[in-house]
Amino acid sequence: MSDRASADGSTGAATPPPEVLFTGFPGFLGSALLRRVLARGDGPVACLIQPQYRELAEKRAREIVAAVGDGGDGDADDSPADADDAPAVHLYEGDITEPDLGLGSALDDPDLLAGVEEVYHLAAVYDLSVDADLAEAVNVHGTEHVLDACERIGIDRLHYVSTCYVSGRYDGAFTADLLREGQSFNNHYEASKYRAEVAVRERMADGLPATVYRPAITVGDSETGETDKLDGPYNLLRLLLAQPKRLAFAFSVPDAAETELNVVPRDYVVDAVAELSGRPETVGETYQLCDPDPLTVPEFVAALSDAAGRRTVTVPTAKRVAKAGARVLSAAGVSVEPATIDYFDHPTRYRCPNAREALAGTGVSMPPFESYVDRLVTFARENASVGDDPMT
The missing domain is CATH 3.40.50.720 (NAD(P)-binding Rossmann-like Domain)
Incomplete structure (x- = not known):
C-alpha cells in the first residue's frame, strides 16, 4: 500500500x-x-x-x-x-x-x-x-x-x-x-x-x-566526523579508548604489515x-x-592511536586467537566485532583509475585519512551512544 x-x-x-x-x-x-x-x-x-x-x-x-x-x-x-x-x-x-x-x-x-x-x-x-x-x-x-x-x-x-x-x-x-x-x-x-x-x-x-x-x-x-553507526574501524577505536593513555594494546595478525585498509x-x-x-x-x-x-594496517593503527591520544603497542597474535580475544572483549563490555579481524590480513588492494579520471577537475577528491581522523575520534567520543546496529 x-x-x-x-x-x-x-x-x-x-x-x-x-x-x-x-x-x-x-x-x-x-x-x-x-x-x-x-x-x-x-x-x-x-x-x-x-x-x-x-x-x-x-x-x-x-x-x-x-x-x-x-x-x-x-x-x-x-x-x-x-x-x-x-x-x-x-x-x-x-x-x-x-x-x-x-x-x-x-x-x-x-x-x-x-x-x-x-x-x-x-x-x-x-x-x-x-x-x-x-x-x-x-x-x-x-x-x-x-x-x-x-x-x-x-x-x-x-x-x-x-x-x-x-x-x-x-x-x-x-x-x-x-x-x-x-x-x-x-x-x-x-x-x-x-x-x-x-x-x-x-x-x-x-x-x-x-x-x-x-x-x-x-x-x-571528513569535516564534522558525523556518522550514524560506530562499526568497522570504530571497533579498533573503542578498543583503544577503553585502555589507559600511557599504554594501549592492539592485535597484529600475520600479514597485517602488507595489508591495506x-x-x-x-x-x-x-x-x-x-x-x-x-x-x-x-x-x-x-x-x-x-x-x-590507502594506509597499511600498522599505519592506520598509528594514525588512529595518535588521534585518540594513545601510546599503542601492537601484539603479534594468531588470527584465531585475535578473534577469540575480540569475543571475550565484547562479552566484557568493549564492543569489538570479531568479523573485523578478517580485514587485518585482507589480501585485496583496491584501485580506482576510472573514478579518478572521471572526477578530475570536479573538486571531488579523496582526503588523506590523517587529515580527518581527529574529527572521527572527536565525534565518536562525544556520541558514544550512537552504537553499531545497522538500519535494516
Whole structure:
C-alpha cells in the first residue's frame, strides 16, 4: 500500500508525481545523497521507507527540504530551488524484500510511481556479522525486486550502490572491471553484495541503463566526523579508548604489515555519487570509490592511536586467537566485532583509475585519512551512544 506523506516541500498545493525513487532513506548515505540530488534540481523524489522509520524519515525529509529550499546545501555550484518553490519529498511505506516492493499498484499508477525515471538503490544490510538468511533476503532478493520494479516502470536510469568488497578475498589489485573472479568471501555481507551486483550487471547486459558505485569502508564525515553507526574501524577505536593513555594494546595478525585498509569518508562518497550520477556519459560504468593511496594496517593503527591520544603497542597474535580475544572483549563490555579481524590480513588492494579520471577537475577528491581522523575520534567520543546496529 502506498502512503504519500505530508513531509514534502510543497506549500499546500498539489505537487507533481515523483520522477526519482530512493531506497535506503533515511539512512546515513541516503539522507546526504537525497539532499544533493534535490539541490541540483532533480525531483520530485519518492523515498521507499520502512514503517518503523517513518518518524525519523519525516523529520529528515523536512530538514532536507528546508535546507535546500533556503539554499543551504553548502555547495556553491548547486542551484537550489527558491524557498517558495521547494522540492517535494514523498514517503512511501514499503519493503524491498517483497516482489513489488510492498507498493502494489502504485508502481503502475501515473499519479504515484509509474512516472519515475530514475532510481537510487542504497538499501542494504551493512553489517559484517549479518546472518545468511537476512543478507540474502535484503541484499540479494531486495536488489532483484528493485531491478524488477525498474523494468516494470521503464526507468531511464538506475544508480546502484554496491561495495568494493564484492572482491571478497581476491589476491591482488581489484579494479572496477573485475567481478566474477572465483573469489572467496569473509562473511555473508560480502557474499550477498557480490550476488546482488552480479544481478545488476546481468540486467545491464540485457539493456538496463545503470551505473554502479562501489564505496570502500565508509566512515564518518571528513569535516564534522558525523556518522550514524560506530562499526568497522570504530571497533579498533573503542578498543583503544577503553585502555589507559600511557599504554594501549592492539592485535597484529600475520600479514597485517602488507595489508591495506581502504577507508573513505561519507562526504567523499556522497560527493562522488552526486557528481557522477548527474552525467549521462557515466551510464554503463562501474566506479570504485576508494582511497587511491590507502594506509597499511600498522599505519592506520598509528594514525588512529595518535588521534585518540594513545601510546599503542601492537601484539603479534594468531588470527584465531585475535578473534577469540575480540569475543571475550565484547562479552566484557568493549564492543569489538570479531568479523573485523578478517580485514587485518585482507589480501585485496583496491584501485580506482576510472573514478579518478572521471572526477578530475570536479573538486571531488579523496582526503588523506590523517587529515580527518581527529574529527572521527572527536565525534565518536562525544556520541558514544550512537552504537553499531545497522538500519535494516
